[in-house]
Structures are given as C-alpha cells and as structure tokens.
Amino acid sequence: MIDVAVSTDTPLRDYGGILGVVEFGGQSRNPDLTAGYPTVGIAMREQREQPVREVWTSASEVTSGARDGIVYGHDGTHLFGTFRLPGAEAYREATRSVYRRTMTLLHDLGYPHLVRMWNHIADINHTNAGGLEVYRDFCQGRAEGLEEAGTDMSAGLPAATGIGSRGDGVVVYFIAERSGAPLHFENPRQVPAHRYPREYGPRSPSFARATLLPSSEKLFLSGTASIIGHRSTHVGDLDGQCDTTLENIRLLLASVSEKTGGKVEMDSFTMLKAYVRHESDVPHVRRRLREEVGPLVPLELFNVDICRSELLLEIEGVLTMKFSDEVRGGGS
Numbered sequence: 124m125i126d127v128a129v130s131t132d133t134p135l136r137d138y139g140g141i142l143g144v145v146e147f148g149g150q151s152r153n154p155d156l157t158a159g160y161p162t163v164g165i166a167m168r169e170q171r172e173q174p175v176r177e178v179w180t181s182a183s184e185v186t187s188g189a190r191d192g193i194v195y196g197h198d199g200t201h202l203f204g205t206f207r208l209p210g211a212e213a214y215r216e217a218t219r220s221v222y223r224r225t226m227t228l229l230h231d232l233g234y235p236h237l238v239r240m241w242n243h244i245a246d247i248n249h250t251n252a253g254g255l256e257v258y259r260d261f262c263q264g265r266a267e268g269l270e271e272a273g274t275d276m277s278a279g280l281p282a283a284t285g286i287g288s289r290g291d292g293v294v295v296y297f298i299a300e301r302s303g304a305p306l307h308f309e310n311p312r313q314v315p316a317h318r319y320p321r322e323y324g325p326r327s328p329s330f331a332r333a334t335l336l337p338s339s340e341k342l343f344l345s346g347t348a349s350i351i352g353h354r355s356t357h358v359g360d361l362d363g364q365c366d367t368t369l370e371n372i373r374l375l376l377a378s379v380s381e382k383t384g385g386k387v388e389m390d391s392f393t394m395l396k397a398y399v400r401h402e403s404d405v406p407h408v409r410r411r412l413r414e415e416v417g418p419l420v421p422l423e424l425f426n427v428d429i430c431r432s433e434l435l436l437e438i439e440g441v442l443t444m445k446f447s448d449e450v451r452g453g454g455s
C-alpha cells in the first residue's frame with residue numbers, strides 16, 4: 124500500500140518504508156540516495172521559508188537504486204522515481220531521451236504502468252533561443268519520448284502536473300505501478316490535453332485529468348486550471364479562475380464517482396497543492412480553497428509560474444475514494 128504525506132515538521136524516521144522524498148525548498152538539487160532512499164530538491168519556496176517535504180511511503184520493504192540518471196525506490200507493487208535535467212537553452216532532446224530511458228527502466232524493473240508524474244520546469248513561460256516557449260519545447264520532447272517508448276496516447280497516459288519552479292532546469296518525479304490496475308479519466312468539459320489543437324504548441328501535453336489506483340483507493344488529480352474545452356477562461360480575473368477551476372474539479376470527481384461507483388468529494392483530499400502565479404494572490408486562493416475543502420485537508424500553496432501565461436492558478440491533489448463492499452467485490 125502506497126501513501127503520501129506532506130509536512131514541514133515530521134521527522135523522516137517517523138515514517139515506515141520510504142519510497143521517495145521530495146523537498147520543496149529554496150533550491151533544486153539532483154536526486155540522490157544518500158539517505159538510503161531517493162531524495163530530490165525542487166526550488167518552490169524562497170530561501171528563508173521552511174522547506175515542505177512530500178514523503179511517499181510503503182507498508183512493504185523498499186529497495187532503491189539508480190540507473191541512467193534516474194533514481195528510484197520500489198516495493199514490489201509501486202515505484203517512485205525521479206530525475207533532473209540541468210538548466211539548458213532547450214529541453215526537447217534531453218526530455219525525449221530521459222522520458223524514453225524512464226519507460227525502458229520501468230519496463231526492465233517490471234513497473235510498466237505510469238500512475239502520476241510531476242514536471243517542474245524553471246522559466247516555464249520564457250521563450251527559448253529557438254523562439255519556442257520553454258513549456259512547449261518540453262512538451263515536444265516528452266511526447267516524442269513517450270511515443271518512441273510505444274505509449275498509447277489515448278489510453279495509457281498518467282495524471283500529471285507541468286508547472287514552473289524557482290530553480291533551474293527540469294525536475295521530474297513519478298509513481299509507476301506493476302499490475303496494470305491504474306484507471307485514467309478525462310474531464311467531461313475539457314478537451315483531453317493530448318488532443319489540444321496545434322495553437323498550443325507543436326506537440327500536445329501528454330497527460331490524463333486523473334488516475335485511480337484501485338488497490339490504495341487513491342485518486343490522483345492532475346494539475347487543473349481555468350480551462351473549458353481547450354480555452355483558458357476568465358483571463359485577468361482571479362475569482363473567475365478559482366470558480367472555473369473548482370467547478371472543473373467537482374465535475375471530474377462526479378464523473379469518476381459515476382464511472383467507478385465510488386464516492387469522492389471535495390473534502391476527500393488527503394493532499395492538496397495549489398500553484399499561484401502572483402504572490403499577492405496567495406492569501407485569497409488559500410481562503411477560497413479552505414472554504415471549499417474545509418479545515419482538515421492538508422494544503423500547500425506555491426508561488427510559481429503556470430504553463431499558460433494567462434493562468435493565475437492551478438490546483439492538484441490526491442484524494443481518497445470510498446468504495447462500498449458491493450462495488451469492491453466486483454459490483455453486480
């Protein structure tokens with residue numbers, strides 16, 4: 124059973140088996156195994172702020188390793204992996220190569236099913252020397268790497284986040300799984316990202332809107348923003364973007380509930396993260412989210428850029444689904 128917790132203060136020895144740790148602090152750092160498990164640093168806070176740790180744990184024994192620049196921990200069912208690409212003028216080629224190597228590694232270790240990916244891209248909205256936005260350049264390399272690995276773009280893509288960071292380079296971490304059980308979902312009022320029209324870049328972003336891991340009853344919600352169809356809405360209007368984003372999440376959760384027979388609602392988050400473009404908007408977004416999910420949900424906000432320059436916020440998280448015994452036993 125895989126689990127995740129986010130905190131600033133829990134000592135790591137209080138966790139059981141650790142699959143991997145992500146430190147959101149003042150600096151991006153290459154992943155390593157110094158602590159005995161994969162640890163990676165992503166510059167998501169100011170230097171003076173306390174880092175936040177996202178800790179992925181397992182109830183089973185964990186083995187760790189590194190190959191081809193990818194550092195990983197796995198427990199026989201799930202794998203946590205991470206890599207970093209150094210800051211560069213263009214990322215297409217390095218991204219293509221590392222995504223392909225990742226898929227090869229997952230195949231060789233026996234965890235061929237991607238569940239969830241996080242892509243933290245410095246200077247995400249900048250235009251590179253080739254005249255392409257950094258995010259679009261990244262998306263091109265990712266799509267090519269996945270394609271070369273034989274990924275089915277309409278059925279096999281995991282939930283993901285593609286977001287800015289305050290460091291340099293690209294830091295990626297991901298969860299993969301052995302058995303093929305993950306189920307991927309789209310949002311009823313959004314065009315699947317892998318089918319976005321060409322106006323958003325040479326290759327579409329490669330992700331599903333959510334992925335369910337039935338064995339742990341966890342639903343991984345992708346980075347969700349104020350997009351209807353494929354268009355950004357409420358440009359320049361923070362409350363309008365909050366409303367649309369939250370409505371997108373409600374509609375997605377309702378659709379997942381309907382399709383799976385499980386229960387999942389806005390207070391089912393076990394981890395909620397929000398990315399906010401302007402620092403001055405952070406308190407307002409925090410209030411809006413608290414009103415929506417109640418006082419108990421662990422919530423972290425990060426002041427970073429978002430993949431489309433007109434988007435002011437993006438929300439993602441992990442939710443716990445509840446299935447009745449009837450549904451769990453196979454329904455009918």
Ligand SMILES: O=C(O)c1cccc(O)c1
Binds near residue numbers: 283
């Ligand atoms: O490119 C992505 O993986 C992505 C996924 C979700 C939201 C987002 O802004 C970007």
Ligand SMILES: CC(=O)C(=O)O
Binds near residue numbers: 430
């Ligand atoms: C947020 C975003 O980029 C998307 O949903 O496509």
